[in-house]
Amino acid sequence: xxxxxxxxxxxxxxxxxxxxxxxxxxxxxxxxxxxxxxxxxxxxxxxxxxxxxxxxxxxxxxxxxxxxxxxxxxxxxxxxxxxxxxxxxxxxxxxxxxxxxxxxxxxxxxxxxxxxxxxxxxxxxxxxxxxxxxxxxxxxxxxxxxxxxxxxxxxxxxxxxxxxxxxxxxxxxxxxxxxxxxxxxxxxxxxxxxxxxxxxxxxxxxxxxxxxxxxxxxxxxxxxxxxxxxxxxxxxxxxxxxxxxxxxxxxxxxxxxxxxxxxxxxxxxxxxxxxxxxxxxxxxxxxxxxxxxxxxxxxxxxxxxxxxxxxxxxxxxxxxxxxxxxxxxxxxxxxxxxxxxxxxxxxxxxxxxxxxxxxxxxxxxxxxxxxxxxxxxxxxxxxxxxxxxxxxxxxxxxxxxxxxxxxxxxxxx
Amino acid sequence: xxxxxxxxxxxxxxxxxxxxxxxxxxxxxxxxxxxxxxxxxxxxxxxxxxxxxxxxxxxxxxxxxxxxxxxxxxxxxxxxxxxxxxxxxxxxxxxxxxxxxxxxxxxxxxxxxxxxxxxxxxxxxxxxxxxxxxxxxxxxx
Numbered sequence: 001x002x003x004x005x006x007x008x009x010x011x012x013x014x015x016x017x018x019x020x021x022x023x024x025x026x027x028x029x030x031x032x033x034x035x036x037x038x039x040x041x042x043x044x045x046x047x048x049x050x051x052x053x054x055x056x057x058x059x060x061x062x063x064x065x066x067x068x069x070x071x072x073x074x075x076x077x078x079x080x081x082x083x084x085x086x087x088x089x090x091x092x093x094x095x096x097x098x099x100x101x102x103x104x105x106x107x108x109x110x111x112x113x114x115x116x117x118x119x120x121x122x123x124x125x126x127x128x129x130x131x132x133x134x135x136x137x138x139x140x141x142x143x144x145x146x147x148x149x150x151x152x153x154x155x156x157x158x159x160x161x162x163x164x165x166x167x168x169x170x171x172x173x174x175x176x177x178x179x180x181x182x183x184x185x186x187x188x189x190x191x192x193x194x195x196x197x198x199x200x201x202x203x204x205x206x207x208x209x210x211x212x213x214x215x216x217x218x219x220x221x222x223x224x225x226x227x228x229x230x231x232x233x234x235x236x237x238x239x240x241x242x243x244x245x246x247x248x249x250x251x252x253x254x255x256x257x258x259x260x261x262x263x264x265x266x267x268x269x270x271x272x273x274x275x276x277x278x279x280x281x282x283x284x285x286x287x288x289x290x291x292x293x294x295x296x297x298x299x300x301x302x303x304x305x306x307x308x309x310x311x312x313x314x315x316x317x318x319x320x321x322x323x324x325x326x327x328x329x330x331x332x333x334x335x336x337x338x339x340x341x342x343x344x345x346x347x348x349x350x351x352x353x354x355x356x357x358x359x360x361x362x363x364x365x366x367x368x369x370x371x372x373x374x375x376x377x378x379x380x381x382x383x384x385x386x387x388x389x390x391x392x393x394x395x396x397x398x399x400x401x402x403x404x405x406x407x408x409x410x411x412x413x
Numbered sequence: 414x415x416x417x418x419x420x421x422x423x424x425x426x427x428x429x430x431x432x433x434x435x436x437x438x439x440x441x442x443x444x445x446x447x448x449x450x451x452x453x454x455x456x457x458x459x460x461x462x463x464x465x466x467x468x469x470x471x472x473x474x475x476x477x478x479x480x481x482x483x484x485x486x487x488x489x490x491x492x493x494x495x496x497x498x499x500x501x502x503x504x505x506x507x508x509x510x511x512x513x514x515x516x517x518x519x520x521x522x523x524x525x526x527x528x529x530x531x532x533x534x535x536x537x538x539x540x541x542x543x544x545x546x547x548x549x550x551x552x553x554x
Contacts, residue, residue, distance in 0.1 A: 025509055027503060027504075027509075029500065029504055068504060070503070070504060072509055074509075077467060082506050084504070084506065101506055103506065105506075107459075110459060110465065115506075119506070120505055120506055122505065128505040128506070129500070129501050129504050129505040131504075132500050132501065132504040132505075134496070134497060134500045135497050135498075135500040135501040135504065136497075136501075162459070169458060208452070208488070269494075271488075271489045271490055271494065305491075305493065366491075366493035369475045369476050369492065369493075369496070370475060370496050372493070412496065412500045412504075
């Protein structure tokens with residue numbers, strides 16, 4: 001937190017003294033938040049790349065605080081280059097991890113553009129500006145929907161064509177590349193994830209009041225989880241009379257797992273009422289990452305400089321699961337000896353599952369130019385075997401209700 | 414007395430609600446813009462202009478009275494809403510917001526170099542030398 005504060009002060013100072021020529025533009029954003037979750041079993045975190053969470057009513061500053069610095073260079077009328085550094089709580093904290101994106105963009109003509117480099121993943125309503133607190137009303141993107149979608153960027157290319165039609169603005173974007181995420185910290189272990197390849201298409205529509213987005217993305221997930229010991233132990237268990245142990249172990253493997261995301265989202269803003277909603281289907285078809293539906297709906301109403309907000313959402317797997325147990329047909333003492341293996345298989349099967357729903361209220365106050373204060377309360381119900389978005393000492397907790405309170409100061413410069 | 418006070422208040426109100434002019438240097442081949450084109454330009458949407466001229470919008474500093482009036486008249490939005498809109502586009506790496514002018518004198522210096530720029534002023538100010546009006550925006554009473 002102290003480092004974030006130092007970066008914030010330096011960034012604000014440099015924005016004042018930095019006399020950039022017009023071809024260069026330096027800008028940035030700051031989010032400073034305090035967040036508190038009241039559960040002793042489940043620790044609240046903003047997304048699954050965070051490893052420190054709020055338990056038992058403890059206020060934490062890392063969850064909703066971050067600083068972004070951005071430099072843009074317009075080097076011709078058709079082409080420009082941009083880079084953004086993002087400082088936030090990360091498991092991996094190498095200098096290269098802070099480079100959120102850096103790309104070269106060229107406009108081929110009035111209607112088409114191409115970007116190459118490290119790009120923000122721009123498929124959901126908030127996906128490529130999730131860290132820019134000033135740009136949206138809530139303290140963070142809806143937890144049920146976005147906390148699992150911790151793929152923020154990819155190295156590759158995207159091509160966008162604008163389709164003006166009947167005075168409306170339609171865009172089609174196709175993209176492809178490879179992504180390496182920040183380390184995931186889920187219910188059962190911490191591991192690195194690569195999406196290789198990642199590709200998709202996005203159709204969007206925008207007018208003065210409405211925005212609509214439809215996305216379909218496909219990615220091949222691999223992790224650095226070494227399951228060889230688990231497989232070997234399962235084979236031993238087979239030889240000791242546990243029929244099916246190897247099959248269960250292989251079900252939990254993540255490697256080369258094809259996953260698809262399909263989503264549709266909208267936002268509405270008539271300067272008085274503000275609404276935003278999204279629905280997404282994840283098609284994983286793997287034991288640790290089953291098919292899943294998620295949605296969020298948010299309604300806001302403006303009164304002067306205040307925006308009052310109601311939020312709601314849910315994430316629900318489409319298949320049931322259960323703990324892995326050693327068959328009672330396995331004789332003693334093997335039945336007892338194989339209990340730790342059953343627990344490991346249960347963690348692998350259940351640890352990433354997400355089943356939760358939430359309702360909340362909040363307010364944003366734009367009290368001064370380019371800065372605002374936000375306050376938010378959420379009541380989140382986490383289902384049994386559904387705590388994949390949380391830190392937990394007990395992975396197989398029964399259903400749990402958690403209250404989360406957040407306060408945040410945001411600004412852009 | 415009350416009637417005179419009311420008349421005076423209405424007169425002052427009519428002065429403070431001056432229309433807005435969207436202006437461009439006389440060297441710019443564009444002679445007229447529609448309200449939709451100006452909206453698209455100031456929202457970074459790259460409108461199709463008939464002669465494929467690239468337009469560079471200029472803005473006044475955040476907090477400038479004319480800026481507040483312009484966005485309220487054209488989009489019905491407050492400055493905070495517009496700044497949040499630009500935060501979304503800029504920090505997602507899409508489009509940078511219009512360059513902001515620090516003063517009226519900066520306007521003259523800048524447009525001498527950039528003949529394709531447009532900017533807005535209130536109609537109660539004198540049209541700066543070397544400029545022409547391409548759109549008049551009526552401000553709501």
